[in-house]
Structure formats: structure tokens, C-alpha cells
Amino acid sequence: MDPAVADLTPDPQMLDRLAEVAVKVGLNLQPGQDLVLTAPTGALPLVRRVAAAAYRAGAGLVTPILADEGVTLARYRNAADESFDRAPGWLYKGMAEAFAGGAARMAISGDNPMLLSGEDAAKVARAGKANSLAYKPAMKHIVEHDINWSIVAYPGTAWAKQVFPDLPDAEAVDALAKAIFAASRLNEPDPVAAWQAHNAELEARQRWLTDRQFHALRYSGPGTDFTLGLADGHAWRGGASKAKNGVVCNPNIPTEEVFTTPHARRAEGTVRASKPLAHQGSLIEGIEVRFEGGAIVEAKATKGEAVLQQLLASDEGARRLGEVALVPHSSPISQSGLLFYNTLFDENAASHIALGQCYSGCFRDTSLSEEALAAAGGNSSIIHVDWMIGSAEIDIDGLDADGTATPVMRGGEWASAV
Amino acid sequence: MDPAVADLTPDPQMLDRLAEVAVKVGLNLQPGQDLVLTAPTGALPLVRRVAAAAYRAGAGLVTPILADEGVTLARYRNAADESFDRAPGWLYKGMAEAFAGGAARMAISGDNPMLLSGEDAAKVARAGKANSLAYKPAMKHIVEHDINWSIVAYPGTAWAKQVFPDLPDAEAVDALAKAIFAASRLNEPDPVAAWQAHNAELEARQRWLTDRQFHALRYSGPGTDFTLGLADGHAWRGGASKAKNGVVCNPNIPTEEVFTTPHARRAEGTVRASKPLAHQGSLIEGIEVRFEGGAIVEAKATKGEAVLQQLLASDEGARRLGEVALVPHSSPISQSGLLFYNTLFDENAASHIALGQCYSGCFRDTSLSEEALAAAGGNSSIIHVDWMIGSAEIDIDGLDADGTATPVMRGGEWASAV
Ligand SMILES: [Zn+2]
Ligand SMILES: [Zn+2]
Ligand SMILES: [Zn+2]
Ligand SMILES: [Zn+2]
Incomplete structure (x- = not known):
């Protein structure tokens, strides 16, 4: 015992x-x-x-x-x-x-x-x-x-x-x-100052992405051919953020990601996970899923498929996406080469998406009603589970509504400086 | 840390x-x-x-x-x-x-x-x-x-x-x-059966005391000359008891006491504690108090007197009594001779009284309103603190309203079999 x-x-x-x-x-x-x-x-x-x-x-x-x-x-x-x-x-x-x-x-x-x-x-x-x-x-x-x-x-x-x-x-x-x-930057002489500098970098990256207001992101790589709509009026977040009580905090220590809310009804194509997913004590390996109209319509895994199916059956929103996050392959956690079996670390080792509940704070207007949030594409679910789809072999383009493509990542790294 | x-x-x-x-x-x-x-x-x-x-x-x-x-x-x-x-x-x-x-x-x-x-x-x-x-x-x-x-x-x-x-x-x-x-009777071949037998003994003792409906108890011994009124319609309890949800449980493991509700406005005289009182990390030793009209009007201690005074100042009811309990000096926990610094054990080593909140279950009618409870003598407080006043040198008499005395304990032991 x-x-x-x-x-x-x-x-x-x-x-x-x-x-x-x-x-x-x-x-x-x-x-x-x-x-x-x-x-x-x-x-x-x-x-x-x-x-x-x-x-x-x-x-x-x-x-x-x-x-x-x-x-x-x-x-x-x-x-x-x-x-x-x-x-x-x-x-x-x-x-x-x-x-x-x-x-x-x-x-x-x-x-x-x-x-x-x-x-x-x-x-x-x-x-x-x-x-x-x-x-x-x-x-x-x-x-x-x-x-x-x-x-x-x-x-x-x-x-x-x-x-x-x-x-x-x-x-x-x-x-x-x-x-x-x-990863928590404790080896820096002044960890608090190191976090301020890191937060500033993440903020510049967010601002660039939010200003673009891409209609969708297109992922290509081995086993992945995937177009993911972004929610209307989405805003990218990452690093420090200001809560509604006015306090600026860092919700994750460590953190390397910038992330926003995808459109729950616009995701098409196939995605292959780039790392195993540790979920509630089980390991799910070799995940491959296919999206239609924003929902997962086919899902398999080479290990732990039953757990994955249970997870997707949690509720209606469990088959749709609530988060999309970008992390360069060169991030320190990624470079450690470790599989941590812990989302706090593994999600900062690779670009990822999350099944389930969205963050209402990932909108330019953070006071949207539940109805307005859903109308803009925000997903709702009792679960929020991140899984990794990024690697050195993934290219990502930002797509405007008319199909114009802007390179966002190439070979897992940011395509441009900000 | x-x-x-x-x-x-x-x-x-x-x-x-x-x-x-x-x-x-x-x-x-x-x-x-x-x-x-x-x-x-x-x-x-x-x-x-x-x-x-x-x-x-x-x-x-x-x-x-x-x-x-x-x-x-x-x-x-x-x-x-x-x-x-x-x-x-x-x-x-x-x-x-x-x-x-x-x-x-x-x-x-x-x-x-x-x-x-x-x-x-x-x-x-x-x-x-x-x-x-x-x-x-x-x-x-x-x-x-x-x-x-x-x-x-x-x-x-x-x-x-x-x-x-x-x-x-x-x-x-x-x-x-x-x-x-x-003390928890785990050394018995069948602890559950041993508890049933012990509960039966405690129940016979309670019934005898409840049937007498003494108006008051009179304590005499070294440093103690004390008369304590019992609440109107009080009932003695101990060992197993039935909760209002219908389940018979043993609120304390171990337990040796029978106890009831004293009258909050009828206690007169001086009482000397027979053991130190361990309270919220402090030890209070050599407690001596004097009661008038049910309330402590004088209190001293040879050690930890500040803690005692703080305790008595908790609220109005903290200076009055909410429990009186009888434990024979020959009880196994008493005979261990140990000071446990823990009420669960020390209160089962000696007869005791408790400052503060009474148990509403210690009445023949257990569905009294708060007002009826107070009128019958039940005390109300945010605290409930037991302290030991029994020893081999304490005699206790049960007094009827007309002053007729019945021996209850002599030299710390039950005066009669039940
Ligand atoms: Zn994330
Ligand atoms: Zn997430
Ligand atoms: Zn007690
Ligand atoms: Zn008590």
C-alpha cells in the first residue's frame, strides 16, 4: 500500500x-x-x-x-x-x-x-x-x-x-x-531577471502572430498533412500573462510555447503525434488521427489505443481542439532529448495541439460571453489534453482567408526573426 | 523547514x-x-x-x-x-x-x-x-x-x-x-468482539447514571472542593452511540469514559487539575480554577498560564463547562502511568471536565432546539477542551435536588457495581 x-x-x-x-x-x-x-x-x-x-x-x-x-x-x-x-x-x-x-x-x-x-x-x-x-x-x-x-x-x-x-x-x-x-532557469545568476528577459522574447513572438491574424495554420511533415483553422479574433499568448484580477503571472514554470485558440469547427487532414502521450498513468504511443470539420473522425495508436478512445469519448468537445501551440525544436527542453512523461515539460519540447477546452483568454476580447466564444470557434469540454506534433521535420505556414501562405516555421524553427 | x-x-x-x-x-x-x-x-x-x-x-x-x-x-x-x-x-x-x-x-x-x-x-x-x-x-x-x-x-x-x-x-x-x-484492544484475538463487550459494560454504567438523574456531582480531594450541576434532562453517554443517520459508531478509539452535559450556570468551588493539559502545542501545568455561578472567575497555572488565559478568553462560553466525564482510576490507560500529551488518551486516564461546547446528544431528548438546550443548561462555545481532574484521591457523590448524596466514586473507583 x-x-x-x-x-x-x-x-x-x-x-x-x-x-x-x-x-x-x-x-x-x-x-x-x-x-x-x-x-x-x-x-x-x-x-x-x-x-x-x-x-x-x-x-x-x-x-x-x-x-x-x-x-x-x-x-x-x-x-x-x-x-x-x-x-x-x-x-x-x-x-x-x-x-x-x-x-x-x-x-x-x-x-x-x-x-x-x-x-x-x-x-x-x-x-x-x-x-x-x-x-x-x-x-x-x-x-x-x-x-x-x-x-x-x-x-x-x-x-x-x-x-x-x-x-x-x-x-x-x-x-x-x-x-x-x-528548465526553470534556476541556474541563472538572477532567475527572476532571466524570466523577465524570456517573457519579453515570448511577447514579441506573440505580438507578431496576433497581428497577422492568420485564418489557418497548415502543417506538413511525415504522417502529417493538416490544416487547422484559428478562432475569429484569436490572440496568441505565452510566458507571462495578466489575470483578470490584474496580477501578471507565469502560469507555467517552465514555459517555451506561444499558443492560441483554434477554430473548433475548422480542422481537416491527418496528424501524427511526434512523441508518446502520458495520460492519467497510461502511455499512448504512435497516435495518428484524421480530422473532418474540426472533429476527429478516425483515431489509432500503436499502444494505449483504448485509453485514447476513452479520452475522445469524454464528451462532444473531446474530439475537437482547444489549443494550438508553437515551440521551436531548438528550445532547451527539446534539446535535452528527454521524454518527461509530463505535459508541463513535454509540451515545451515541441509544437502541439490540445483536445478539449479552450482558453477564453486567447482572444483579443477577453470578456466574450460563452455564446460569443463558441461562435468565434472556441471549444468547450471537460478535458484539456496536450499532445505533441512538432519536430525538426515539420513545416508550418500561416494561411490568410484567400489562401496566401506566410512561412511560420521551417524544419521546426521559426521562419523569421521578430 | x-x-x-x-x-x-x-x-x-x-x-x-x-x-x-x-x-x-x-x-x-x-x-x-x-x-x-x-x-x-x-x-x-x-x-x-x-x-x-x-x-x-x-x-x-x-x-x-x-x-x-x-x-x-x-x-x-x-x-x-x-x-x-x-x-x-x-x-x-x-x-x-x-x-x-x-x-x-x-x-x-x-x-x-x-x-x-x-x-x-x-x-x-x-x-x-x-x-x-x-x-x-x-x-x-x-x-x-x-x-x-x-x-x-x-x-x-x-x-x-x-x-x-x-x-x-x-x-x-x-x-x-x-x-x-x-488501548485500542488490538491485542485481543477478535478486536471487534472485544469492543462489543467493552461497549456493553459502558452502556450499563451510563444507564445507571442516567436513571439516577443527579441534580449535581460533588468532588472532593486535594485542592478540589467542587459542586457541578448537571443539565436538566441530561443523559450519560460513552462507548458506542447511534448517530442521527442511524449508524452506531465509536467516536473515540480508545475510550474508557462515560460522560454527560453539565449545567453551564451551576458550578461552584475550586478545582485542581490532576494532570498537565497539552493544548495546541503548549503544555499547561498546575491548573487551579475557581467557579462561581458556572463560570471560571479565577484561573492560575504554574506553567503556561498565558495560554490558559487566552483559551478562557476565546468567547463567553469558554469559561463554562460543556462536558463532565467519569473514568475509573483503574482503567488500562490510567494504569499505563503514561502522560500521552493527547486528549484521546489522557481523557481516558482520569475523570475530567471540558471547557466550552456541550454535546447536544447528551440529553434524553436529542432533538432539543438551540434555545431549549441552552435553557436546560447546555453550554455553547467555539472551543471544547478537556482537562483531567480525577485521581486515586478523588471522591465523587451524586446529589439530588434536596441534597441527598449517593456515592458515585471512592478513591477514584466506581462506588458500586452495575
Ligand atoms: Zn500548451
Ligand atoms: Zn495545453
Ligand atoms: Zn471526555
Ligand atoms: Zn471532551
């Missing part, structure tokens, strides 16, 4: 730096602001440091909500079938209330990505769906960017062993920790 | 037995019932086993809400002054909603009883008060016994070192674990 591997604590000084970056850059936590902090129990050494950094920044109250993998496994191995349609709605409603009351939100990611790989895929999907539905009122405050929020990573031992299966535990944790710390 | 002592896991097989007794006897969890489980992070080995036992018993969903001592210390050492008046009301409102929806509640107790002994007593008191106020809507379901609930104990390392300061860590954990397991 206890997790198979004992948790090892990485370099405490670097964890202190990570906590500082998480609170100052990731959240930009304001004096007096409360913080709701979710994390796996294995990440407690970072949870404690984030709490300390938040209080030093003047936090009102830091409330950790800890999830334990041992408890999760106890459920899959002992619970009655009916259990898998249940979710703690009372807790999520409470979180929604905290966000509505102005609390910031931090998620520490560091779970064992393969935790549920041996469990019944149908139960995993049902539990995931029940959870997503119950979490929706809280998630709304995140996707609509009402508050400052951020995700950071902690090198949990099981995760480290997944990324570095051939290393002994302590060395695997050390290697993953180093990769996380580097 | 990480706790000073590493946590050690006691005998896994005994933890499995404890989890089983907690779920079957403590909660008597019903098939399909959800469970909200609070615990310190150090108790994870038991949390996981309780989750597994609950799911084996058919639980709907088990939701652990874990508190971390490192995060608590991070607050006391880094937070702005204003932080200490804040509490996670959104979380407690959520818990209240879970209880209203039929979830059972288990608390695992195993915290470091001295965690906050070095912190500012005023801040500790303010944080405690803010928390009690915010928790009141959830606590109401517990004190009014709407649902089945239970508290069990886990031998956390810091707690074990407090009880056995002269033993090395592993031996201290082992010694405390043995004491917890023995």
Missing part, C-alpha cells in the same frame, strides 16, 4: 530557489492574498518551501491540498465499482469559492506518470471524467484566468525513475532535479 | 488491524458512504490503510485532507501578522457540505503535541480561534452527531519522543505504538 519507492529529497538550496521563482515569477503572489496549493504528498519538501516563500511574500493563508498515490492505489485495488463515478464535489466547490474570493492557485506536478498504467482503463476514464465534471466550477476560474495561477514541477522519485529507468534511485532524482532546475 | 525527525513506520500488520477496527468499530462505515479523513502527513502509513479498509467495506469515495507540520511552522516563522486571523473557511464549508450529504468523518490524531510550544502564544490563540470559528458549520454535524464519526491515533515520531523522551526514535515509536495498539 505504501509507494514502492521511498521519496528522496533533492538539493535543498535549489528547492529554495525553485520556491522563490514559483511564488515571485509563477504566481507573483500579492501581499494579503491567500494561496491554494495542490501537490502530491511526495512533493512535501517543495510544498513547505513554497509555503514559506509565500508567507515571506505576505500571503494571507496558504492551504495545501495534498493527494496521495498510496490512497489512489488503495481505491483502484479495493473499491466497489460504483466508487469510480464519484468525485469530491464539496472540495472542488470550496476551491471555486476560494478562487472567487481572490485566492491564487499553485499546482505542484511531480506524480508518478505511470501510477495507473496497470489499472482498468475504463475505471481510470470514469474516475477522471467524474473528477473533471466536479472540478469544472473551480477550473472555470483558471481557464478564464480570473486569478493568478501557476504550475511548477518537483522531481518525485517514481517520476525520476520513469525518465531515467537505468539510473539508481538517487541518481535518477538528481538527474531529473537538474533538468527541472535548468 | 522539514520536520526535525524522520517518520518511522510501526508494525504494518498492527496498522492493518488498527485500520480495520477504525473502519468497522470506530466508523461502522456503510456501503456506498463517502468518508472525509483528516490526518497529519506523518500518519500516511495509516491513512493509506484506512482508505483501503474503507474501500473494502464498500466506501463511495475516501477524501483525505492532510495537514503538514512543516507548512504550519512555515506560517509561524514567515507570515505577516494579519495571517493569524485567517482560516480556510471555503474548505470547512465544503466539509460541512460533505457531512450534510451523508459522508462519515474520521480524524487520525498523531501530531507533535509540542509543535507550537516555541511560538507566540497570542498568534497561536488567534489562529486557533479563527480556525474554530470557520470550522463551526462542519463541527456542528459532529457535536450534534448527525453522522458516524471517529478519532483514532497514529504513533507519530515527534509525539512518541514527547511521551518517551529517553528512548531512541525507533524504540519510542515502538513503545507508543504498543500503547496505542493495546
